Amino acid sequence: MNSFTTWDVIRNLLLSVPWTLFLSAIAFVGGSVLGLILLVLRIMKPHSLGRAITWYVQLFQGTPLLMQLFLTYFGLALFGLNPSPLLAATLCLSLYAGAFLTETWHGCVMSIPKGQWEASSSLALNLREQLQYVIFPQAVRVSVPPTVGLGVQIIKNTSLASVIGFVELTRTGQIITNVTYDPFFVYGVVALLYFAICFPCSMWGRALERKFTFKH
């Protein structure tokens, strides 16, 4: 029987870091695309579709991600699909990220003064031109710090994908613990690895926030 040295533990945990980053990246990109589409729909049709989008946001913000993951995993199976943990995790995390991103960005667009809308429509810009040349360039500046914050949330929340069997950093930690019986060390290292990923992002987000608020 071969035993795990300290270096083996750290090496295996480090090998699973790319999977956490990979899942975070897909969720963030998927969520961004979804969030942007929903944002534009919400601006275009404030009443009928807007309400459905509000429900979607409320549903994903008002329920635990853990339950959402289980529901996606078993729900896909109910439709006769045989979901891999990767498919279920990316789908669920994208929907989750999309809900948070669209809500945040909607707030940013709403924070643009009404005069900007009126001025741009008095210049006979259509909606696409208004958004492209007037509203989004300003809203993006406001939205960058909270978006970075949400990115950190998404990285942390990918850890929950371990419960449906997606092997990323947390799951690897569990597997190694089952072999070495040293949860103190293993989970300590896992926590430090997450910290090493998230903390620089948080600092970057805070720096951006400072940069953008002093401009006013």
Add this chain to the structure above:
Amino acid sequence: MSVLDFSAVVQAWPLFLEGLWLTCLLTAVSCLLGTLLGAACAWGRIQGPIWLKAGLACYVELFRNTPFIIQIFFIFFGVASVGFKMSAIPASLIALVLNLGAYACEIIRAGIEATPKGQIEAAQSLALSRWQIFTRVLIAPALARVWPALVSQLVIIMLASSVCSQISAEEVSYAANFVAGKTFRSFEAFMVVTACYLVLAIFLRKLLLWIGPRFVFGRMKF
């Protein structure tokens, strides 16, 4: 036979009810203690000695930049393995309180730092001590200022308590896991519990927004 069959879930209703009760209990205790811890840490980070400021900064950053599931695993499995054994519910509570404390600290600190400087100077000119200034001048308006953000965080903690099922604390998502494992009606069980969480989240938000101005920062006296 229909695709969705709730009979197995309905039969297990006492299990879900017990789970819901524990979820509410975990939420209530952790909200209360976590907010207190957050306020205390906010005081420490603003007025404490330098070593306390540094220690609290480390605590806050450590808990805000690691996933909750790892925190709870570390406390339940890790700390237990070096000699501090505890059962699932105390471990869940400690994890929830420490997690909320870190977030609440930053939220409350932001509220305190937004206090106009004149307020503190006025209090100082009345010869109030630093403790008196904090409790009588700073904390109540600060809480009022950040209450919506704090309420959101408390709702997030309620939702995060579902992760406690992973260390077999028998709250409502544990009940769902249990029923799912026993009857294979996984989707139905998780659907019911998700609906419960949604209702709880909406209710908790309304409740806290109602309580805040009336009982928390409305009539704060020390």
